[in-house]
Amino acid sequence: MNLPTQPYKGARDFYPEDKRLQDYLFQTIRRVVASYGYEEYNAPILEPLELYKAKSGNEIVNEQTYSFTDRGGREVAIRPEMTPSVSRMVAAKRQQLAYPIRWFSIPNLWRYERPQRGRLREHWQLNVDMFGVTSVDAELELIILTDRLYKTFGADESMYQIKINHRQLIDYIFKEIFYLNETQAHSLAKLIDKKAKISQNDFIDGIDEIFTADQKKAGLTEKALGILNCRSLSDLPEQIKNIESFQQLCQVLSRCRELSIANINFDISIMRGFDYYSGLVFEVYDSHPDNNRSMMGGGRYDGLVGLFGVEPVPTVGFGLGDATLTNFLQLHNLLPQPKNPLDVYVLLPETADRKVYQVVEQLRSLGINAAIDFSGRKLKDQIKAALKHQANYALIVGPKEIANKRYTLRDLNNQSESELTIKEVSEALVAARQVNTKKAK
Amino acid sequence: MNLPTQPYKGARDFYPEDKRLQDYLFQTIRRVVASYGYEEYNAPILEPLELYKAKSGNEIVNEQTYSFTDRGGREVAIRPEMTPSVSRMVAAKRQQLAYPIRWFSIPNLWRYERPQRGRLREHWQLNVDMFGVTSVDAELELIILTDRLYKTFGADESMYQIKINHRQLIDYIFKEIFYLNETQAHSLAKLIDKKAKISQNDFIDGIDEIFTADQKKAGLTEKALGILNCRSLSDLPEQIKNIESFQQLCQVLSRCRELSIANINFDISIMRGFDYYSGLVFEVYDSHPDNNRSMMGGGRYDGLVGLFGVEPVPTVGFGLGDATLTNFLQLHNLLPQPKNPLDVYVLLPETADRKVYQVVEQLRSLGINAAIDFSGRKLKDQIKAALKHQANYALIVGPKEIANKRYTLRDLNNQSESELTIKEVSEALVAARQVNTKKAK
Numbered sequence: 052m053n054l055p056t057q058p059y060k061g062a063r064d065f066y067p068e069d070k071r072l073q074d075y076l077f078q079t080i081r082r083v084v085a086s087y088g089y090e091e092y093n094a095p096i097l098e099p100l101e102l103y104k105a106k107s108g109n110e111i112v113n114e115q116t117y118s119f120t121d122r123g124g125r126e127v128a129i130r131p132e133m134t135p136s137v138s139r140m141v142a143a144k145r146q147q148l149a150y151p152i153r154w155f156s157i158p159n160l161w162r163y164e165r166p167q168r169g170r171l172r173e174h175w176q177l178n179v180d181m182f183g184v185t186s187v188d189a190e191l192e193l194i195i196l197t198d199r200l201y202k203t204f205g206a207d208e209s210m211y212q213i214k215i216n217h218r219q220l221i222d223y224i225f226k227e228i229f230y231l232n233e234t235q236a237h238s239l240a241k242l243i244d245k246k247a248k249i250s251q252n253d254f255i256d257g258i259d260e261i262f263t264a265d266q267k268k269a270g271l272t273e274k275a276l277g278i279l280n281c282r283s284l285s286d287l288p289e290q291i292k293n294i295e296s297f298q299q300l301c302q303v304l305s306r307c308r309e310l311s312i313a314n315i316n317f318d319i320s321i322m323r324g325f326d327y328y329s330g331l332v333f334e335v336y337d338s339h340p341d342n343n344r345s346m347m348g349g350g351r352y353d354g355l356v357g358l359f360g361v362e363p364v365p366t367v368g369f370g371l372g373d374a375t376l377t378n379f380l381q382l383h384n385l386l387p388q389p390k391n392p393l394d395v396y397v398l399l400p401e402t403a404d405r406k407v408y409q410v411v412e413q414l415r416s417l418g419i420n421a422a423i424d425f426s427g428r429k430l431k432d433q434i435k436a437a438l439k440h441q442a443n444y445a446l447i448v449g450p451k452e453i454a455n456k457r458y459t460l461r462d463l464n465n466q467s468e469s470e471l472t473i474k475e476v477s478e479a480l481v482a483a484r485q486v487n488t489k490k491a492k
Numbered sequence: 493m494n495l496p497t498q499p500y501k502g503a504r505d506f507y508p509e510d511k512r513l514q515d516y517l518f519q520t521i522r523r524v525v526a527s528y529g530y531e532e533y534n535a536p537i538l539e540p541l542e543l544y545k546a547k548s549g550n551e552i553v554n555e556q557t558y559s560f561t562d563r564g565g566r567e568v569a570i571r572p573e574m575t576p577s578v579s580r581m582v583a584a585k586r587q588q589l590a591y592p593i594r595w596f597s598i599p600n601l602w603r604y605e606r607p608q609r610g611r612l613r614e615h616w617q618l619n620v621d622m623f624g625v626t627s628v629d630a631e632l633e634l635i636i637l638t639d640r641l642y643k644t645f646g647a648d649e650s651m652y653q654i655k656i657n658h659r660q661l662i663d664y665i666f667k668e669i670f671y672l673n674e675t676q677a678h679s680l681a682k683l684i685d686k687k688a689k690i691s692q693n694d695f696i697d698g699i700d701e702i703f704t705a706d707q708k709k710a711g712l713t714e715k716a717l718g719i720l721n722c723r724s725l726s727d728l729p730e731q732i733k734n735i736e737s738f739q740q741l742c743q744v745l746s747r748c749r750e751l752s753i754a755n756i757n758f759d760i761s762i763m764r765g766f767d768y769y770s771g772l773v774f775e776v777y778d779s780h781p782d783n784n785r786s787m788m789g790g791g792r793y794d795g796l797v798g799l800f801g802v803e804p805v806p807t808v809g810f811g812l813g814d815a816t817l818t819n820f821l822q823l824h825n826l827l828p829q830p831k832n833p834l835d836v837y838v839l840l841p842e843t844a845d846r847k848v849y850q851v852v853e854q855l856r857s858l859g860i861n862a863a864i865d866f867s868g869r870k871l872k873d874q875i876k877a878a879l880k881h882q883a884n885y886a887l888i889v890g891p892k893e894i895a896n897k898r899y900t901l902r903d904l905n906n907q908s909e910s911e912l913t914i915k916e917v918s919e920a921l922v923a924a925r926q927v928n929t930k931k932a933k
């Protein structure tokens with residue numbers, strides 16, 4: 052019986068061309084987040100299952116984690132998200148760390164779900180978190196950084212929308228304006244969360260089911276529909292405009308506008324799935340009609356570090372998955388095709404000289420990426436292999452060349468050839484690399 | 493009840509300083525292997541369990557894999573090694589790929605074992621493989637590359653030993669000189685594998701147990717002891733010197749000597765744990781008296797791709813773990829302490845100006861890594877935080893500075909200050925970064 056060659060369902064093999072693309076994404080991300088002072092960390096892919104029970108939504112722990120009992124009897128899970136791990140790490144060194152902490156990571160995460168576009172069982176997710184800042188400057192910085200990320204990938208503001216909301220604003224509205232009890236509030240939050248996916252009539256029916264007869268008699272359903280259909284902060288009732296969460300939202304919007312970030316708006320339907328968000332929340336939506344959905348999200352969650360038995364630490368963070376990012380860039384024609392970084396493919400004539408190793412080692416010591424064809428094939432077949440490896444140049448290193456210390460460098464794009472010393476070969480290849488890097492930009 | 497803050501047993505948290513060190517290791521590796529034309533790939537951390545049953549030693553599958561049944565009833569394992577995954581990937585695209593294939597990966601691997609120095613449950617392992625070359629040029633290239641890796645990390649030849657052997661040579665000796673049957677050959681291979689860890693007397697007793705009375709009468713135990721204690725190829729019996737594996741070993745040794753790799757020797761005790769090696773094998777030993785053990789190993793394994801129902805592909809590869817590499821570099825004082833790549837820490841006076849975001853964004857657009865202190869603390873406390881973040885410079889951005897468009901840049905190493913425009917600040921910081929990079933080398 053033969054072994055299967057396909058990867059595990061919902062997970063991807065990364066052949067070199069796929070890996071180069073992923074590296075392009077991750078290196079671009081690393082450059083941007085480093086410019087904001089964020090430092091990279093990592094944690095094990097296995098964590099105690101209880102870490103997720105304590106905070107994630109129940110669906111994730113019960114139906115979607117890859118959990119099992121290890122050989123020592125411990126209940127463990129392959130991480131479905133990074134937030135519990137990073138909270139654990141901050142808690143462990145609560146006293147020694149320098150605040151504000153700015154950390155990021157690009158972990159692979161696992162969730163058992165039905166694979167579909169942009170949703171995989173294994174995906175990588177950029178996690179960016181700031182610990183130790185209570186003011187809304189933290190949320191603002193992460194929103195500016197998110198915007199900078201999309202722009203660095205070549206997106207313009209017509210391609211995506213940043214939407215913000217505030218958990219405390221919602222809480223205030225539910226309690227002080229709608230007079231909802233906790234169960235009602237929870238149901239209404241769920242309903243709002245799916246507002247964009249259902250019809251206005253279904254939304255009205257949903258509201259109708261949640262409110263009590265007394266509440267309806269008091270005109271609260273109409274009031275609710277009015278408020279929940281507000282499209283800007285200024286349309287909200289006056290009594291809301293004095294609370295802190297409202298003012299934080301205003302501040303974020305006006306600072307962003309001052310930075311020429313125009314595609315950011317208040318959206319009362321942004322709820323975020325996780326129960327642990329405690330303040331301002333935000334998401335980014337793809338504006339493309341074929342992919343009009345949330346691509347990333349984040350917000351303030353001040354309570355998590357405290358679950359590890361230390362003083363709580365104010366925290367703002369977001370997660371951005373590689374699969375949704377790739378879809379977005381593809382749809383908007385922003386994905387490059389990074390090439391093999393090979394500078395030269397070395398061809399050996401049928402009677403190879405033992406000194407070929409010295410020659411090529413010398414080339415490498417001069418900073419050149421060089422692969423040798425050991426096949427013993429005819430030169431023209433070796434050239435075919437060079438092209439298949441995406442090499443721009445081939446170098447012939449035979450006994451005659453070694454004896455004369457001059458080597459034939461062939462430009463595989465225009466077939467021109469030159470006879471050069473090894474030092475000259477390295478200089479020509481470095482120059483060619485710079486030209487190609489410019490072309491790629 | 494509080495959640496635990498320590499990582500899963502035998503696995504490591506990577507705080508930023510740990511991650512920077514790992515990045516230094518991996519980026520150095522990537523540079524070296526790219527110079528030999530190797531391209532990076534990756535595969536999912538979960539694979540069907542049967543992939544490991546087919547080829548790994550039994551101990552690994554039965555006692556050391558993290559295996560479980562997923563929610564769809566599939567038996568899966570967190571990869572304990574990368575070779576089955578890469579063989580699967582090559583088999584899946586057997587026809588389309590360009591040969592020779594030169595691939596590498598630095599996956600994290602999991603094995604359930606008792607954690608000890610250099611042996612962890614989660615570790616990262618460089619895997620380098622060449623597919624499609626039958627000649628010993630493939631083994632030779634991987635040995636040269638391995639040597640280049642250690643030298644690039646700053647090691648010299650006194651610090652490590654490369655040891656080579658050949659499975660076919662051993663097979664020949666066992667069958668044609670010792671006349672062993674398969675069971676005896678297997679036992680003797682196991683005995684040789686632990687030769688370095690036991691006394692010469694125990695080794696002799698072991699041999700005595702394996703050989704039959706007839707074999708002993710024929711003087712084979714003395715012959716075996718003589719051959720198995722050989723320290724160089726030239727000491728082996730003449731009849732061995734005509735076989736191909738002997739000649740391959742000679743060729744590798746002489747080519748290495750020509751490249752001034754002097755610390756390579758034939759060692760008949762190098763067996764390699766996995767059953768699938770089929771030709772030349774090699775390992776690298778630390779020469780340090782406190783750590784005299786194998787740090788990495790590899791060799792030829794031509795049969796693996798064929799297990800996936802396609803034509804076999806000749807393959808040579810090696811694995812090199814991050815924990816053993818780190819131990820080695822530490823022991824020989826070769827580990828650097830990479831610093832936070834932050835260029836400047838931005839201090840805000842108590843009455844922060846809303847335009848601070850624009851100013852710092854401008855700095856970032858000029859390529860500077862800048863973190864803002866949003867704490868509202870006194871300046872001297874913000875400077876303390878800057879030092880804790882390992883910043884070399886602090887920049888004061890208050891309302892007065894913003895109004896004058898000149899900012900105070902303070903060198904935190906010597907306390908000197910200058911008043912500069914943003915463009916001048918960026919130029920000063922880029923220049924300082926280059927000086928620091930030079931110092932670090």
